[in-house]
Structure formats: C-alpha cells, structure tokens
Amino acid sequence: xxxxxxxxxxxxxxxxxxxxxxxxxxxxxxxxxxxxxxxxxxxxxxxxxxxxxxxxxxxxxxxxxxxxxxxxxxxxxxxxxxxxxxxxxxxxxxxxxxxxxxxxxxxxxxxxxxxxxxxxxxxxxxxxxxxxxxxxxxxxxxxxxxxxxxxxxxxxxxxxxxxxxxxxxxxxxxxxxxxxxxxxxxxxxxxxxxxxxxxxxxxxxxxxxxxxxxxxxxxxxxxxxxxxxxxxxxxxxxxxxxxxxxxxxxxxxxxxxxxxxxxxxxxxxxxxxxxxxxxxxxxxxxxxxxxxxxxxxxxxxxxxxxxxxxxxxxxxxxxx
Amino acid sequence: xxxxxxxxxxxxxxxxxxxxxxxxxxxxxxxxxxxxxxxxxxxxxxxxxxxxxxxxxxxxxxxxxxxxxxxxxxxxxxxxxxxxxxxxxxxxxxxxxxxxxxxxxxxxxxxxxxxxxxxxxxxxxxxxxxxxxxxxxxxxxxxxxxxxxxxxxxx
Numbered sequence: 001x002x003x004x005x006x007x008x009x010x011x012x013x014x015x016x017x018x019x020x021x022x023x024x025x026x027x028x029x030x031x032x033x034x035x036x037x038x039x040x041x042x043x044x045x046x047x048x049x050x051x052x053x054x055x056x057x058x059x060x061x062x063x064x065x066x067x068x069x070x071x072x073x074x075x076x077x078x079x080x081x082x083x084x085x086x087x088x089x090x091x092x093x094x095x096x097x098x099x100x101x102x103x104x105x106x107x108x109x110x111x112x113x114x115x116x117x118x119x120x121x122x123x124x125x126x127x128x129x130x131x132x133x134x135x136x137x138x139x140x141x142x143x144x145x146x147x148x149x150x151x152x153x154x155x156x157x158x159x160x161x162x163x164x165x166x167x168x169x170x171x172x173x174x175x176x177x178x179x180x181x182x183x184x185x186x187x188x189x190x191x192x193x194x195x196x197x198x199x200x201x202x203x204x205x206x207x208x209x210x211x212x213x214x215x216x217x218x219x220x221x222x223x224x225x226x227x228x229x230x231x232x233x234x235x236x237x238x239x240x241x242x243x244x245x246x247x248x249x250x251x252x253x254x255x256x257x258x259x260x261x262x263x264x265x266x267x268x269x270x271x272x273x274x275x276x277x278x279x280x281x282x283x284x285x286x287x288x289x290x291x292x293x294x295x296x297x298x299x300x301x302x303x304x305x306x307x308x309x310x311x312x313x314x315x316x317x318x319x320x
Numbered sequence: 321x322x323x324x325x326x327x328x329x330x331x332x333x334x335x336x337x338x339x340x341x342x343x344x345x346x347x348x349x350x351x352x353x354x355x356x357x358x359x360x361x362x363x364x365x366x367x368x369x370x371x372x373x374x375x376x377x378x379x380x381x382x383x384x385x386x387x388x389x390x391x392x393x394x395x396x397x398x399x400x401x402x403x404x405x406x407x408x409x410x411x412x413x414x415x416x417x418x419x420x421x422x423x424x425x426x427x428x429x430x431x432x433x434x435x436x437x438x439x440x441x442x443x444x445x446x447x448x449x450x451x452x453x454x455x456x457x458x459x460x461x462x463x464x465x466x467x468x469x470x471x472x473x474x475x
Contacts, residue, residue, distance in 0.1 A: 003340075005341075006384055040381075098435075099370055099377050102376040103383070
C-alpha cells in the first residue's frame with residue numbers, strides 16, 4: 001500500500017490551508033470511489049489526502065443548487081430531482097452500484113473529468129454552473145467551460161468545487177438522459193445522451209398513442225399534425241469526444257420548429273456529425289456515431305413524454 | 321505513524337491503532353482477523369468486501385479507514401447471534417442452495433441485509449438492483465435472488 005497522511009478538515013478555509021501547505025503533494029478526496037481506485041492502481045501517489053466529507057458547506061441540498069458533496073444516493077432518493085431535473089435522476093440511477101452511490105459524490109464525478117462521467121451530460125443540459133473556491137478567491141464557471149480534456153478540468157491547484165447550480169426554467173419543460181451500456185450496473189457508458197426540451201403547449205391529443213406501443217415515427221406524425229413546437233432544446237453527448245459536450249448546431253436545428261419525423265431525424269443526424277468519437281474497447285467510432293442518431297431521437301421522445309404525461313414517471317429503463 | 325480510531329463494530333465499541341493509509345477492509349481482515357469480508361477485485365467492482373456503515377452498504381476496499389471514526393460498522397460476522405445461530409438471510413442462502421464457491425456470499429448477504437433494512441418486502445426488481453454491485457463468479461444469481469426473496473422480513 002502507498003503510504004499517505006489523511007486529513008479531515010471541517011471547513012473550507014482549513015481544507016484550503018492544507019492544500020496550500022502540501023502544494024502538489026496533496027489531493028482532495030470526497031467519496032473516494034475514483035481516488036482510491038487510482039491510488040490502488042498506482043496511477044497517483046500523493047503524500048496526503050484531504051477529505052472533503054466533513055466540510056458542511058459542501059453538503060448543501062437546496063435545489064436548484066447541489067453541494068458538491070451530495071451523494072448519488074441522495075440525488076436518487078430525491079422526488080424533486082426526479083420530477084424536475086429528471087435527466088440527472090436518470091444518470092444517478094444507473095451509476096455504479098448501491099455501494100458506489102452511497103459514497104460517491106456529484107462533485108467528485110464532475111471533478112474527475114472523465115468524458116464518460118454520467119452526471120456531466122445531464123448537468124450540461126440543465127444549465128449548471130460550477131461554484132469554485134480556492135486559495136486566490138471564488139469564481140463561477142459555466143459547466144460547459146469546466147471540462148478541458150480527459151481527466152482535466154479548469155480547477156487550479158488547491159481549488160475546490162463547492163456546488164453545482166442548475167439553471168431555472170419555465171413550464172412545459174422536461175429532460176432525460178440515456179446511458180448506452182452493455183449491462184445495467186457497474187459499467188461506463190458506450191455513449192451518453194442528455195436532452196432538455198421545452199415545447200409550446202401540453203394539450204396534445206395523443207396521450208393514448210404514447211401509452212401504447214406505437215412506433216416513434218407514428219407518434220412524431222401526431223406531433224406534426226398538431227403543430228407541437230419546440231421552443232427550446234439543449235443536447236449534450238458523453239464519450240463522443242475528449243470531454244462531455246453540447247451540440248449547438250443540432251440544437252439550432254429544432255429550436256423554434258415543429259416537432260416531426262423529419263425535424264427530429266435531422267437533429268439526430270446533425271448531432272452525430274458534430275460528435276467526434278474514437279474507437280475504444282467499449283465501442284468503435286462508427287457504432288458510437290450511429291447510436292448518437294438513435295439515442296438523440298429516443299432522448300427527445302422521452303423528454304416530451306415526460307412533459308405530456310408528467311404523472312407516468314417513466315422508469316429510466318423503458319426503451320424510448 | 322499510528323492513530324487511535326474508535327468506532328462501533330458489530331455492536332461493540334472498539335478502539336484500535338491504525339495507519340492513515342489503510343483501507344477499512346485491511347483493518348478488518350489483517351488486523352482484526354475478521355476474514356468473513358473478502359477482497360475480490362480491490363477496485364470496488366465486485367462487492368465481495370461489502371460491509372454496512374451507518375445503515376448503508378459500502379465497498380470496504382475503497383473506504384479509507386480514517387473515515388470509520390465514530391461510525392457504526394457491521395460485517396458478516398455481526399449478523400449471526402453470539403451463540404452462532406444464523407441470521408435468516410444466511411439460513412435462506414443455505415436452504416436455497418444460493419452458495420456455490422462461497423466467495424461472493426458475505427458481500428451478497430451484506431447487500432441484501434442493507435436492502436431488507438430499508439424495504440421489508442422488496443420486489444425482484446429491487447432485489448436485483450440491491451445486489452447489482454455484487455458479482456457472483458459462479459453466476460448463481462437466480463438462487464441468490466430466491467433466497468433473498470424468501471428471507472425478506474415482510475414475507
């Protein structure tokens with residue numbers, strides 16, 4: 001075992017003091033499900049770990065603000081997150097295992113900077129901002145600018161992510177995250193797709209079609225016939241580039257338009273063309289790009305379904 | 321540099337000397353001799369090292385020992401009675417043939433225990449989700465799920 005010291009500060013100033021004292025030799029640790037794995041794999045060997053578990057400021061759970069120290073389990077158990085920030089709820093429900101979710105934090109998932117981080121895409125479409133504090137002061141960074149590359153974020157040495165503040169949004173809005181994996185638990189996504197969409201109204205007379213097993217094209221035909229309009233849309237993709245990313249051209253392709261088979265198919269195509277996936281053990285680039293098309297369409301449908309049938313509480317596993 | 325650590329282990333307050341860089345699993349197995357908790361992968365993937373901390377299932381191989389201070393920790397050794405009587409979950413695993421090589425069993429039972437503390441009558445779907453962080457290398461999942469269903473306290 002690699003030897004290190006372990007500190008448990010209870011305030012942010014104490015934590016920052018320790019970080020300054022150790023310089024590059026210390027690492028912050030929250031739930032530890034990434035840090036402890038890297039230590040064990042000898043990828044990192046800090047002289048000290050500074051635990052953030054006992055810093056009360058980080059435990060804040062005050063929607064739309066989530067303290068960085070909030071665990072995935074807490075998010076999963078929150079009805080308010082499920083109803084209002086559904087994409088994030090989808091993400092934490094299939095992240096790791098109960099053992100991981102019980103300790104792993106949302107801040108840790110973001111700070112680890114993995115292109116596959118499950119909470120990244122939902123937080124991108126939910127318009128989150130990162131609340132950062134450090135030895136040289138506080139700053140706020142939109143999550144889109146937070147990720148720099150694989151394992152790299154804008155955090156400077158000693159800085160702590162305090163909270164993630166999601167954006168406010170109006171009515172007729174819902175979100176969804178679809179994680180494409182080979183197995184349900186303990187797996188990283190082959191790709192991840194998050195969508196948040198706002199439509200112009202909810203009095204669409206096709207509830208019975210949504211309840212049945214009609215193919216997506218038929219449902220989209222109903223939306224078109226009833227002139228259901230997309231007021232706003234945000235789409236984020238994971239594992240299709242060096243960092244979780246939004247696809248602005250695809251979003252522009254649906255914003256303000258009537259939702260139909262043609263417009264949704266075209267958005268999915270544009271999103272796939274904006275993605276830059278690579279071949280990896282989990283999936284080849286061409287496959288990932290094809291699946292972007294499929295899953296963007298499903299995530300749009302799942303989000304709209306949540307707007308039109310808010311009481312259905314669609315289980316994340318349903319094949320939308 | 322040794323540190324003194326106090327926490328509740330299987331219902332008893334203990335004080336032990338630890339090193340800051342240990343994991344909880346290392347303390348349990350190598351220093352306290354509680355070999356029921358297994359080390360499978362050591363990376364939080366397999367769940368063989370699952371213990372309960374303050375009512376929640378946790379991978380002890382990823383749990384820094386210093387974080388155990390003041391906590392309530394339950395291991396597989398804490399489930400049986402002092403006289404050696406098996407916990408209903410343990411008995412159900414025996415009765416249903418849910419044990420093959422046995423290596424995943426303590427972790428499986430601890431995950432099931434955490435689940436049953438929260439849900440007296442879990443559905444099969446909830447049972448599957450409850451043990452999704454536990455790998456059985458013999459792939460004996462069907463009987464494990466059966467055993468947990470039979471032993472759930474609401475049944």
